[in-house]
Each structure stands twice: as structure tokens, then as C-alpha cells.
Amino acid sequence: MCALSGVLVAGLLAPVALGAGLLSNQVSDSVDAISADLATGSPPLTTTVTDREGTPIATLYAQYRLPVAAAGIADTMKAAIVSVEDRRFYTEGGVDPQGMLRAALHDSAGGNLQGASTITQQYVKNYLINVVDRNDRAAQLADQEDSLARKVREAKIAVELSRRMSKDDILAGYLNVVEFSGTVYGVGAAAKAYFGTTPDKLTVPQAALLAGMVNNPALFDPYTHPAEATARRNLVIDDMVSGGLLPAGYGTAAKDAPLGVLPDGPVTPSGTCLGAAPDAGFFCAYAESYLAQAGFTADRLATGGYTVRTTMDPKVSRVTKDAVDANVPTTQDGVANTFAVVRPGQRGHEVLAMVANRDYGNDPDRGQRSTNIVADAADKFGAGSSFKIFTAAAAMVTGKAGLTTPLPNPPHDCFTPPGANQYTACYPVGNDGTGYPDPISLADGLATSPNVAFVGLEARVGMPAVLDMARRLGLRKTLTTNDAGNPPVTDPASPLAGNPQYDQPQSDYFRNLLSFTLGNSPVSPLEMANVSATIMSGGVWCPPDPILSVTDRAGKPVPITQPPCERVIPTGVANTLMAGLSQDTKHGTSAIAARAAGWTRPDIAKTGTTEQSESVAFVGGVDDYAVSSMVFADGPHPREICPGTPVHLGECGAGAFGGTVAAPPYFRAMGELLAGQPDKPLPAPDPAYLGAHS
Structure with missing residues (x-):
């Protein structure tokens, strides 16, 4: 019997010999490949996202798994799983010959497939099931089907695996x-x-509970059943005693012990950025999307076991989060306050903080938002007059105006876009x-x-030059959205099709507006x-980068594909534009708030307020x-x-302004971050761009 079953599990016995009706091509040709993968590969692991100092801010996973080597698993756990699942594990050759032959005979006689694996x-x-076919439900069902073909394939792989791996490594692999x-x-x-411990410290009752669960995790869940x-x-403890792996007296005491699981468990970290701290959620989500553009699919991130070290500065994030929360409470009805900080540089623009008074989450009643209101074109009403930066920069580059150029400025006027036909209203x-x-x-x-x-x-x-300048300085994704902040409508059946506000990107829609x-x-x-960062970098645009490094599960660096930095305006234009923006906090639209905050540092700034005050902005840097x-x-x-205290929606006549409502969080946060540091002077303007030259 043993000889016959050994031949069977090796896949060498002709199907007719046992009348099993098994076609040889039902047994996978990939036995060697799968057994090699089992011996050398690794199952899906969690990816850890950290701040720039290496402190974890989120864990991404599809399967929460913390791999451990055989030496890191307690003998109690090994004894428990062997006792209940396979007492002959250390003496058999990967399969149970008697069970396999019994399964073959029952199957050929028309009965249910039998035989303990x-x-x-x-x-x-x-x-x-959990690795190779985890994303293929049909294949998973095939991996569990009650057939001799599946059993033979499984056995052939097991036999090959037993030649490649030690018993301890197989047991550890199974438990992982x-x-x-x-x-x-x-x-x-x-x-x-379940227990808040590590596998090397599992007690007998703990190990027995876990060993018992693998047979039917849902039925033997200690929380629900x-x-x-x-x-x-x-039962597992009894098996450990009867198998001679646990003295009877210890078994009795172990069975009397309570389950001892953690309350309200199993206690696991959130598998997405939704579980990040309030000052890190939007940053984490942006890091995910940034890596997606570099070729990291969501599944790859959730299973690859990477360590993603971001550029997030924990102090900057904390300070800016405190500033926006003080300005607008998290649960304030209908009002969001976003705050983003980018470090300028000609070799890269590192994102240091992305926060909001809102938190990243799924509960609107707690002031949470599940979309990235900091990274996306989420301010649907706009940044107001801060867009005048683009007009000023385009005028300098084209020679239409410089800092000292006098601009006609009557109280009212009516303008027609260049190239418009005679029927176009001003x-x-x-x-x-x-x-x-x-x-x-x-x-x-x-x-x-x-x-x-x-x-x-x-x-x-001219609008083409102004729009191109906005793109060059930093509105790369914004200008690809439509005038509602969404991807342009492409479905001709959509009721919004044919409406330029919805089916055109902003880069086209504003060509004559x-x-x-x-x-x-x-x-x-x-x-x-990042527009400010481009100007402060001497006119060099770089993508707002949230990633310092990515290492794989073995600790090896993983290269990240990203757009290169590029010079978008001359250094002289950037320096001159900074000189022009340096007066806002001194005698411009944010000067009153600056004085109230005791702010005297050299900086650049431009405020903005939309017509109905649905949005106000402060854009600048120091x-x-x-x-x-x-x-x-x-x-x-x-x-x-x-x-007000707090900022709120209402009917208040004058309404909010960028200088009165959006600027205060800047003064508060930067004042704290730069406390005790000397002033850093701004570059001098370039004389070539003080006047018009075309």
C-alpha cells in the first residue's frame, strides 16, 4: 500500500491503474516553479510608511502579516500545531501515504475525497490560496476543490518542497x-x-487557541464564538498531552485558563492611510498617489513589504496642524483650512507638511474627509488674487512689464481678450x-x-502666456482638471458633455477668459x-516630492521614477518677482495681520479672496x-x-479676506518654527526686469 501510494503521489502511476479517471494533464506542469517559489519566496507583507525621521505614520497591507523565522516561534506553538494538524510531521516525507491511497480509492469508487493532509x-x-491566487477567486476555489487531481498536484509539490526545505523551515513557512x-x-x-505579544513568547493556552483556529478561522474566532x-x-491541549508533548498536569491547568485575548480585538493597525495620525493622513495619501504614478500599484504597496520613508517633517506637521486647528476647528461646519509646506531647492522640492483642520477619514460628523483636500484641486472656488503671480511673471518674461512699470488702474474698466471677434462682449x-x-x-x-x-x-x-506660466510655475495637475476641479467629461452620453466648463481642462477653458x-x-x-517653491528656487520647478527613499523587504533601495526638475523662468525673473512679493506683509493686504502677530521677517506673500468670499488664500514663503x-x-x-473665533460661514457683509483669515495660521506656524533663528534676506531684484522691454 505504501509503495503504491508513493508512486501515486509522485505522479507516475497511470490514471487507469486505479480507475480514478484522472487525466494526466489535470496535474499542473508548474510543480517545480511553485515549489521553488515556496522555498525561496515570501508571502505578502505589510508596507510601513514613515516620516523623514523613520517614525512610522501608517501601515499598508492587504494581509496583516509579521513574518518570523523558525527560531522566533515558541516551542509551545510548534507543539500545538503539530499535535492537532500532523503528528507524523517530523518523520514523514511531505505526504501521508496511507491517507493518499485511501483518498484515491474513495475517489475512484465515487465517494468523497478523504485523507488528512x-x-x-x-x-x-x-x-x-493566500499568495499565488489571492486575487483570483476562481483559482482559489480550484485550490480547494474536492478532487484527486488537486490532491495529486498538491502532493507532488509537497514532495518536491520537502526536498528543498528543512522541517523547521516548512513549519515556519506554514505558520507565516x-x-x-x-x-x-x-x-x-x-x-x-490576539494577545499583544510576540510568537516566541506564546504560552500553551495561547498557542493552542491559535493552532485550533487555523482549521476554521471563522468558527473558532474567540471574539464571535x-x-x-x-x-x-x-482539544488541541488534549492532543498535545496524548502526543507526549505536554505533561497531563500542565494540560489541565492550561484548559482552565481563560482565553486571555485582548479586548475588542483582534487589534490590528489600519491597513490604509486612513489610520494615520491627524497631521499625517493627507500626506500619507499623497505619498501613495505619488508612488502610484511611479508604477507602484495599490496591490504592490499593500503586499510588497516596503519601507517608504517620506519627506514629512514631524515638527512642521505638528506646528502647522495646530495652527489650522486654532484658526478653524476640525468639526467647523462647512469651512476647511488647508496648509501645505514645501522646501525650495534646485534639485528637488521636498514636501514637509500637508495638513488641514479636517482629518483624513470617513466620518464627516467628526470633521473628516476621505478625499485629499490638500493635494487635489479641492478648493473649488479658487485662490483669488494669488493668481496675479502668474500674470506678473508672464509680463516680466515677455517684457510687457517690470516691477516699476506703471499699469493703468481706473476704478472700473471692461476688457476684450486679444484675438476675440467683434461680437465678443467685454x-x-x-x-x-x-x-x-x-x-x-x-x-x-x-x-x-x-x-x-x-x-x-x-x-x-495674452491668455496663452499667462496659462503657460501658471503651468510652468506649478499648476501641473490643476490645469488638467475642469472648471469643477474634476477630470474633464469624456462620455458623450453625459448630460455635461458639450459644456466647456466640464468637458475641457482649465488649460483650454480659460484660453479666452x-x-x-x-x-x-x-x-x-x-x-x-509649490508655485512659491519654484519662485524661491530661482525659477526651477520640481515636482512636490513626498518620498525620501523606498526599500524592499530585504532592505535594498528601490528606484523611484519621477519627473525631473526644470528651469521654467530665468533666475532674474524669480528674484525680481520675489522682490515684488516682499511687500505684502509689510504694507500690503496681509500687513495688519502681520503686525498683530509681531511678524517682521523678510518673506514673500500674495493673498487672494474670491468675489463672494467662499475662498481666501495666503501664498508665500519664508x-x-x-x-x-x-x-x-x-x-x-x-x-x-x-x-471670527472661530472662522465660520454666514452673512457678514465684508466677509473674510486672505490677509485676515488665511494669513494668521502662516504667521503662527512660521513664527514658532523660526523662533530664535536670524532673518534670512531675500535676493535683490534683477535690474533687467524692473521695466518693460517690449
């Missing part, structure tokens, strides 16, 4: 791959999730308030923000911070921090934003 065979089966319940896989994760779990645990514009000089220099215009002067300048420069410089279109807060602080209506019923 060895631990080696169970390792094969669980590896196929098997499911315990839900997303808990492997004894390392199970020890932590404690009675069944207890009975199964005690665009009426008025300044917000009185007292502006006419004409006004570009430098004073950047500080005090008159609308008429900038729309007139935009008309002279002079309202662009007034910032009334959706925008990404992160990209606005020292090595490029910043955007944006406060906008984010609820289903947007209204005017009102200043």
Missing part, C-alpha cells in the same frame, strides 16, 4: 502564511493581534475698494492687489505652495519654507466665509 501539503494549499481571521495572517501577526474557540483550544472689472493710484506700479499692485490693473495687464500679455488672473477656478493647495494657507467652503451648502 500533512502540514507540508497544507502549506502548499494555503500558499496557493496561514490565515487566522479577517486580515490577520501568520503567527507573528496573530500573536500581536468564544465557546467554540475554547472547546477547540482544549469683461467688466472693478477694483475692490477705493484709494488705488492710477496708474499703479506692478510692485505696488502685487502688494495691494487692484483687479483692473491686473486684468488689463493679462489682456496685454480674463477672469483667470482673479483666481476663480478650482486649484490644488499643494500646487500653490527662509526654506514655501507655503499655502487656504480657507474655503467645503460643505454641500457653501456660503460666505466670515472672520
Whole structure:
């Protein structure tokens, strides 16, 4: 019998010999490949996302698994699993010959397939289900089907595996791959999730409970079925005693012990960025999306066992999160305050913080948002007059104006886009308030923000040049969205098809709309911070990069594909533009808030306020921090934003302004971060760009 079954499991016996009706091609040709993978490969592992100092901020996984070597598994666990699953494990050759022959005879007679699998065979089966075919439900069902073909394939792989691996490594491999319940896989994760311990410290009752669960994780779940779990645990203990692996007296004491699992478990970390701390959630989500563009699929990240070290600065994140929470409470109805910080540089723009008064999560009642309101074009109302930066930069590059150029600035005017036909209506514009000089220099215009002067300048420069400048300086993704902040509609059956606001990207939609410089279109807060970083980097754009390094499960570096940095404006233009933006906090639109905060540092800034005050912005930077602080209506019923403690929606007449509501978090955060540090002077303007030259 043993000889015959040995031949059978080796796959050499002709199917007709036992009348099993098994076609030889039912046995997989990939036995060698699978056994090699089992011997050398590794199952899906968790990916750890850290801040720049190496402190974990999130764990990403599809299967929560903490792999452990054989030496790191307690003898109690090894004894428990062998006792209940395969007592002859250490003496058999990978299969149970008697069980295999009994299975073959029953199958050929038309009965249900019988025969207990060895631990080696169970390792094969669980590896196929939980690793090889984990994303293929049909293949998983085939891995479990009640057929001799499946059993023979499994046995052939087990026999080959037993030649490649030691018994201890097979046992450890099995205990690392098997499911315990839900997303808990492997004894390392199970020890932590159920008992808050490590697998080398498992007691007899703990080990017996876990060993009993692998037979039917749902039925023997200690939280949902404690009675069944207890009975199964005690059965394992009895098997340990009867097998001579545990003295009877110890067995009795172990069976009397309570289950001892952690309360409200199994206790596992969130498998997504939704589990990150309030100051890290949006950053983590952006790091995920950034890596996705570099070729890391969600499944690859959730199973690859990577360590992703991000550029997130924990101090900057904490300080900026405190600042926006103080300005707008997390649960404030209908008002979001985002804050992004990017470090300028000509070799890279590291993102240091991405926070909001909102937290990253799925519970709106707790002030959470499940979309990335910091990275996406989430401010649907726009950044207001901070977009005048693009018009000013385009004017300098094209020679239409320099810092000292006088710009016509009557209280009201009406402009027609260049190249428009005779039937195109002019665009009426008025300044917000009185007292502006006419004409006004570009430098004073950047500080005090008159609308008429900038729309007139935009008309002279031309929309293509202004839009191209916005793209070059940093609005790379923003301009690919439509005027609702979403991907352009491409379905011709959509009711929105044919509407330029929805089926065109902003880069096309605003080709003939002079309202662009007034910032009334959706925008990404992160990209606005990166606009400042480009200017502060001497005119070099780099992608806002959240990644310092990625290492694989073996600790080897993984290269990241990303867009290269590029010079987008001359250094002289960047320095001159900084000089123009240096007056906002001194005598411009944010000067009152700056004085109230005791702010005197050299910096750059441009505020913005939309027409109905549904959004206000502060964009600028100081020292090595490029910043955007944006406060906008984010609820289903947007209204005017009102200043106060706290900032709120309402009907307040004048409404909020960028200088009064968006600027204070900047002064508070940067004041704390730079406390005790000397001022860093700004570069001098380039004389070539002080006046017009075309």
C-alpha cells in the first residue's frame, strides 16, 4: 500500500491503474516553479510608511502579516500545531501515504475525497490560496476543490518542497502564511493581534487557541464564538498531552485558563492611510498617489513589504496642524483650512507638511474627509488674487512689464481678450475698494492687489502666456482638471458633455477668459505652495516630492521614477518677482495681520479672496519654507466665509479676506518654527526686469 501510494503521489502511476479517471494533464506542469517559489519566496507583507525621521505614520497591507523565522516561534506553538494538524510531521516525507491511497480509492469508487493532509501539503494549499491566487477567486476555489487531481498536484509539490526545505523551515513557512481571521495572517501577526505579544513568547493556552483556529478561522474566532474557540483550544491541549508533548498536569491547568485575548480585538493597525495620525493622513495619501504614478500599484504597496520613508517633517506637521486647528476647528461646519509646506531647492522640492483642520477619514460628523483636500484641486472656488503671480511673471518674461512699470488702474474698466471677434462682449472689472493710484506700479499692485490693473495687464500679455506660466510655475495637475476641479467629461452620453466648463481642462477653458488672473477656478493647495517653491528656487520647478527613499523587504533601495526638475523662468525673473512679493506683509493686504502677530521677517506673500468670499488664500514663503494657507467652503451648502473665533460661514457683509483669515495660521506656524533663528534676506531684484522691454 505504501509503495503504491508513493508512486501515486509522485505522479507516475497511470490514471487507469486505479480507475480514478484522472487525466494526466489535470496535474499542473508548474510543480517545480511553485515549489521553488515556496522555498525561496515570501508571502505578502505589510508596507510601513514613515516620516523623514523613520517614525512610522501608517501601515499598508492587504494581509496583516509579521513574518518570523523558525527560531522566533515558541516551542509551545510548534507543539500545538503539530499535535492537532500532523503528528507524523517530523518523520514523514511531505505526504501521508496511507491517507493518499485511501483518498484515491474513495475517489475512484465515487465517494468523497478523504485523507488528512500533512502540514507540508497544507502549506502548499494555503500558499496557493493566500499568495499565488489571492486575487483570483476562481483559482482559489480550484485550490480547494474536492478532487484527486488537486490532491495529486498538491502532493507532488509537497514532495518536491520537502526536498528543498528543512522541517523547521516548512513549519515556519506554514505558520507565516496561514490565515487566522479577517486580515490577520501568520503567527507573528496573530500573536500581536490576539494577545499583544510576540510568537516566541506564546504560552500553551495561547498557542493552542491559535493552532485550533487555523482549521476554521471563522468558527473558532474567540471574539464571535468564544465557546467554540475554547472547546477547540482544549482539544488541541488534549492532543498535545496524548502526543507526549505536554505533561497531563500542565494540560489541565492550561484548559482552565481563560482565553486571555485582548479586548475588542483582534487589534490590528489600519491597513490604509486612513489610520494615520491627524497631521499625517493627507500626506500619507499623497505619498501613495505619488508612488502610484511611479508604477507602484495599490496591490504592490499593500503586499510588497516596503519601507517608504517620506519627506514629512514631524515638527512642521505638528506646528502647522495646530495652527489650522486654532484658526478653524476640525468639526467647523462647512469651512476647511488647508496648509501645505514645501522646501525650495534646485534639485528637488521636498514636501514637509500637508495638513488641514479636517482629518483624513470617513466620518464627516467628526470633521473628516476621505478625499485629499490638500493635494487635489479641492478648493473649488479658487485662490483669488494669488493668481496675479502668474500674470506678473508672464509680463516680466515677455517684457510687457517690470516691477516699476506703471499699469493703468481706473476704478472700473471692461476688457476684450486679444484675438476675440467683434461680437465678443467685454469683461467688466472693478477694483475692490477705493484709494488705488492710477496708474499703479506692478510692485505696488502685487502688494495691494487692484483687479483692473491686473486684468488689463493679462489682456496685454495674452491668455496663452499667462496659462503657460501658471503651468510652468506649478499648476501641473490643476490645469488638467475642469472648471469643477474634476477630470474633464469624456462620455458623450453625459448630460455635461458639450459644456466647456466640464468637458475641457482649465488649460483650454480659460484660453479666452480674463477672469483667470482673479483666481476663480478650482486649484490644488499643494500646487500653490509649490508655485512659491519654484519662485524661491530661482525659477526651477520640481515636482512636490513626498518620498525620501523606498526599500524592499530585504532592505535594498528601490528606484523611484519621477519627473525631473526644470528651469521654467530665468533666475532674474524669480528674484525680481520675489522682490515684488516682499511687500505684502509689510504694507500690503496681509500687513495688519502681520503686525498683530509681531511678524517682521523678510518673506514673500500674495493673498487672494474670491468675489463672494467662499475662498481666501495666503501664498508665500519664508527662509526654506514655501507655503499655502487656504480657507474655503467645503460643505454641500457653501456660503460666505466670515472672520471670527472661530472662522465660520454666514452673512457678514465684508466677509473674510486672505490677509485676515488665511494669513494668521502662516504667521503662527512660521513664527514658532523660526523662533530664535536670524532673518534670512531675500535676493535683490534683477535690474533687467524692473521695466518693460517690449
